[in-house]
Amino acid sequence: MDxxxxxxKHKKYLVPCVATYYKDPLILDRGKGNYVFDxxxxxxxxxxxxxxTISVGHCDDEITDKTCEQMKKLQHTSTLYPSVPxxxxxxxxxxxxxxxxxxxxxxxxGSEAVETAVLLAQLHTESHEIIALRHGxxxxxxxxxxxxxxxxxxxxxxxxxxxxxxxxxxxxxCAFGKEYPNCELxxxxxxxxxxxxxxxxxxxxxxxxxxxxxxxxxxxxxxxFKEVVSIVKKYAGLFICDEVQTGWGRTGKKMFGIxxxxxxxxxxxMAKGAANGAPVGITIATPEVGDSLKGSHLxxxxxxxxxxxxxxxxxxxxxxRKLVQNAEKMGMYLRDQLNGLKEKHRIIGxxxxxxxxxxxxIVKAKKEPAPDFVAEIFESTKEQGLLxxxxxxxxxxxRITPPLTIGRGDIDQAVQIMDRAFEKIPASRTV
Ligand code: PMP
Numbered sequence: 001m002d003x004x005x006x007x008x009k010h011k012k013y014l015v016p017c018v019a020t021y022y023k024d025p026l027i028l029d030r031g032k033g034n035y036v037f038d039x040x041x042x043x044x045x046x047x048x049x050x051x052x053t054i055s056v057g058h059c060d061d062e063i064t065d066k067t068c069e070q071m072k073k074l075q076h077t078s079t080l081y082p083s084v085p086x087x088x089x090x091x092x093x094x095x096x097x098x099x100x101x102x103x104x105x106x107x108x109x110g111s112e113a114v115e116t117a118v119l120l121a122q123l124h125t126e127s128h129e130i131i132a133l134r135h136g137x138x139x140x141x142x143x144x145x146x147x148x149x150x151x152x153x154x155x156x157x158x159x160x161x162x163x164x165x166x167x168x169x170x171x172x173x174c175a176f177g178k179e180y181p182n183c184e185l186x187x188x189x190x191x192x193x194x195x196x197x198x199x200x201x202x203x204x205x206x207x208x209x210x211x212x213x214x215x216x217x218x219x220x221x222x223x224x225f226k227e228v229v230s231i232v233k234k235y236a237g238l239f240i241c242d243e244v245q246t247g248w249g250r251t252g253k254k255m256f257g258i259x260x261x262x263x264x265x266x267x268x269x270m271a272k273g274a275a276n277g278a279p280v281g282i283t284i285a286t287p288e289v290g291d292s293l294k295g296s297h298l299x300x301x302x303x304x305x306x307x308x309x310x311x312x313x314x315x316x317x318x319x320x321r322k323l324v325q326n327a328e329k330m331g332m333y334l335r336d337q338l339n340g341l342k343e344k345h346r347i348i349g350x351x352x353x354x355x356x357x358x359x360x361x362i363v364k365a366k367k368e369p370a371p372d373f374v375a376e377i378f379e380s381t382k383e384q385g386l387l388x389x390x391x392x393x394x395x396x397x398x399r400i401t402p403p404l405t406i407g408r409g410d411i412d413q414a415v416q417i418m419d420r421a422f423e424k425i426p427a428s429r430t431v
Pocket of ligand 1: 109213214243271
């Protein structure tokens with residue numbers, strides 16, 4: 001099939017929400033390491049990592065070999081029969097996740113993992129109310145679409161009752177008109193009033209991403225989670241931490257994002273980078289909370305031997321190749337370079353993030369969101385062989401989440417390409 005035919009079939013046989021980046025959609029054929037290749041053989045440096053999913057580089061030989069071996073040995077049994085891969089994975093997760101997290105339930109996507117986490121919290125607390133954050137993203141099922149706080153992702157009106165959305169810690173656009181650190185964390189403290197005025201006073205849980213990825217890499221101040229979680233705990237609510245984007249060393253220095261804020265979740269959700277590209281959802285809870293999920297509840301493919309092996313192989317690669325350390329080192333280098341771009345280009349309103357999850361909010365005068373500039377930057381970076389991501393409520397945040405395997409040379413190349421793309425936007429249009 002040629003490019004034109006592939007795109008025509010895409011439009012004809014897929015529903016329109018299966019959206020594509022770029023005016024002329026990029027049709028990818030293969031990937032290796034930090035690169036992907038289109039059907040005409042052109043190479044692209046992948047600085048979005050699929051969508052924040054390629055932890056260890058595309059089609060990693062070691063992970064692929066181990067997964068294929070398992071595929072040849074035993075593909076499916078269902079969880080009605082214990083297997084070595086599922087118990088080895090569950091044990092490993094209990095070791096590497098923070099605090100007392102110990103008991104896992106496996107599914108096939110981040111959305112299902114969030115569904116499981118909420119169900120667990122509701123069963124454990126015998127309450128149904130959930131506190132989520134504005135600008136957060138939780139998934140595409142009915143419940144997770146309703147937890148998600150981006151109007152454009154809510155394809156049908158709000159149908160799930162009991163979800164309350166608190167202000168997030170979006171310092172660049174503070175809802176309280178304050179400036180960190182002189183703000184006294186009003187956004188976190190407001191959750192007390194939110195609970196007292198909009199819930200029964202006994203919420204099941206507070207759910208949050210350590211860094212809001214889809215929301216535009218919104219990164220709360222270091223004191224935020226201690227403050228907000230302590231408020232939720234006073235009302236006997238649990239803390240569900242969504243590590244779908246921040247897990248597996250992406251934030252550098254630590255395996256999971258929330259560890260930077262020194263707070264221990266009661267339930268944690270993981271997906272995306274867990275299996276370096278294979279579909280997976282993981283929900284892990286403390287023993288007391290996890291034991292509340294009893295009775296008939298099952299995921300046919302969850303924890304299957306092949307995916308469990310792919311996750312174990314990914315974790316092993318992250319550990320043996322010291323990718324958490326690399327994410328920290330390269331993250332610092334990348335951040336310096338992005339700060340350099342910010343000094344040069346006034347359309348970069350803020351650079352934020354941690355390790356290898358970084359964002360640049362693109363604005364005009366008075367912080368007016370500039371999604372049109374982002375669209376132009378996308379065309380230019382693609383032309384020059386670089387893939388980046390976008391996000392934010394207004395579609396004006398450039399998201400940079402490369403594989404954790406990148407080196408300085410890759411960063412230098414990506415930054416030079418972005419620099420040239422930014423230069424194409426004349427200063428006269430930025431006011
Ligand atoms: N939580 C977060 C933080 C996410 O970013 C996503 C996906 N973007 C999800 C949940 C849902 O994951 P999935 O698309 O695998 O269902």
